[in-house]
Amino acid sequence: MVLPNIKKQSAMNEPQQSLLAFMLQESDKLLTQTLQHVGLTFISLIFALLIGLPLGILIARKRKLSGSVLGFAGVLQTIPSIALLGFMIPLIGIGAKPAIVALLIYALLPIIRNTYTGIIGIDPHVREAARAMGMSRQQILVRVELPLAMPVILAGIRTATVINVGVATLASYIAAGGLGEFIFGGISLNNTNMILAGAIPAALLAIVLDLLLSLVQHMSFRRLKMAVYILPLFVVGLSTFYLIPSAYGSRLVAGFTPEFMGRQDGDIGLRDTYGLKIHTTVISDAVMYKAAYAKELDVISGYSTDGRLKAFDLKILEDDKSIFPPYYAAPIVRTSAMKKFPELEKVLNMLAGKIPDSIMTDLNYKTDYLHQTPEKVAKDFLAAHQLLKPSRNGKQGTVRIGSKIFGEQYILAAMYSMLIKGYTDYDVATKTGLGGTKICFDALVNDQIDLYPEYTGTGLLVLLQPAPQLAKKLAANKEDTYQYVKQAFLQKFDIQWLQPIGFNNSYALMMRKKQSAELNVNTITDLKNYLDKE
């Protein structure tokens, strides 16, 4: 799904730097992430071995238990990985612990199953000979059963390792690090190089580890004896990699989304303009607010109109050096669609200036936290402002409305849909939940949708990408930004920006209200000064 978009993007923008150049430039991060990735993989493998081996041995002795134990491990294996990570957050929070537990759960089945099959697959005569020679149960296990089952057990360890390397990419969703930071950051930012800088090392890791373990697995008994002594040291050694990168830290912990990490108006700007040095973890937008509320994180990168701001009692730190450009929302419409539907502009502009920040936050709160449907929230709002009219069931062509995959956009799409149906004779088709700016924008350009709500800042920094100096100058002023994107879109893409809806959904740094008051941190500069005092 990602690849076709990447192609269009690189054709559209200035040529990107080469992958190698990117990897060299980001070599510090790449090394850290790779070490974290290997560390995560092997820490969880150790725990999986500590649990899986004894369990496998147990069910090989008490075969009656084998069905239920293997069945249970099998069920665990089928839980989708993202869902499993989601379950972990309320139980053990975010960071390394839930990631390790989730990985361990995936590694369990191959290890238990192979230990079990390895042991029961041993020629019963060999086991009888061992008994007849006078070996105790313990001696039979250690001297005969485990060595003979070792190739099969190693095959299980090999499978588990490769699974873990793959699943560990998802660890970045819950701030556990690893190569997923690049992969998911790259997907949100549409940065091919960033995706590849995460994906290629992850694939190589899987291949190399698979190869190494297959060598061990196919060793003769003579060499295997030695390997079995060395292997645990090797595994423990690799698992300590995880501890190396997190050796530094600050008193406060920040959690930023992968997209924020890679943006000029994100982590890069915080470091360049404010000189902010904070221990940062990468985390998915979905769990970030909750983690801040649960005191797992102290500073997060949110959106200024996000309903969860209200729900979780968070405070926005003032951007006193203006690194976050204004993100005024306005519908953008392809010029060809404006011609096809002449009444469209008038109807869409009915919302212009109607929804300020506080109202949008409240609307978001209703969907995100009170779990009202976007349609109900949209309808209530329109009714309250005397804008709601019953549908005319128009037949003069269908307007296709798109939206990105978050609550606010769903609400806006629903409002536009109701307005168009009520005030014109057009029908409406909504294509909501398009996964990200790039996908939405490509759909618009390629005549798959006719309009969607976009933000001036995104239009500027993600879609137009002007030179940094110009971007910085424009970003300081709301009106300048709007005028610039309006002109540039018309020239470059033949797309019109209609009037802004009113609210500014920009990036923002947030803290818990209580903590912010305690530390007397109200602006980002305050935060920097507080951190520097440490």
Place this chain on the structure above:
Amino acid sequence: MIELSNVSKYFGSAKAVDGVSFSVNEGENLVLLGTSGCGKTTTLKMINRLINPDNGAISIKGKDIQQENPETLRRSIGYVMQNIGLFPHYTIYENIATVPKLLKWDTNKTRPRVMELMKKLHLPEELLDRFPAELSGGQMQRVGLARALVADPPLLLMDEPFGALDNVTRSSIQAEFKQLDELLRKTIIMVTHDVQEAFELADRICLMDKGKIMQIGTPSALLHQPANDFSRKFLDGQRLALEFRVSTLKDIWPYMRAKQTGIQRDQPDAPEEELHRTLGLPGNTSVWTALELAKANAQTNKVSFTALMDGFTQYQKAVRHE
């Protein structure tokens, strides 16, 4: 030395072994003979507690084995099994040295003992560092025997020890087995379904069927004084071959003595020393073995195949007329 009294073992409702009693003397070779499923292997495995009896008592040298630690007991009893059961991940040396290692012998004691057995069992020294999979069937069986003998246990249990071998290898190993000095001093209980093998190797045979002992006695007694129909029928069909194995030179000597020595007196109490001198073989050699030797070394042998056959025929006639 070994005493089984009224030993039974049930698997579910099936009686695998049903009230078996016998005793084995020191240095004796007892063969448990019977078809598969007759309970002979179960009986054997109860002696080193691989299987625990449901009823009855087993004692070795007067000590009840149920009172002993099973591991300690097994380390003191040699065990050879049909499928050999060598440890595939151990070298030949490690396989043979299994029990010494369990008994925590010093390497200085283990190594010479392993070398000694390798030599006695005609195993080349270069096999020591190989793994079982690299050996021939006959070599593996010898290693299995060496492993059982290494700690010089007074008692040896053998479960179909030649069962996995082809016929040619089997008879050559059987022959070696009989001559092995290590085995002469030992009390051996062996399980087989092969009547010929039983008659070849046993001092006494314990014939079993459906978990019960049908007859226990010397090969000759089994052949000539069957205790019941089962015993008789079991040996029918192989009777002639068995006669050859059961009869010794001592038995047929009176009927061939005249021709061999020229002494015309037809009396049965001919001195054994005279037999040995004339035929070049000890008197307890079976006719079967003597015939085989006569055939193999027709030139060098002191007695011809025909002369032995003549003697045997006359002896058979005389026995039948008695």
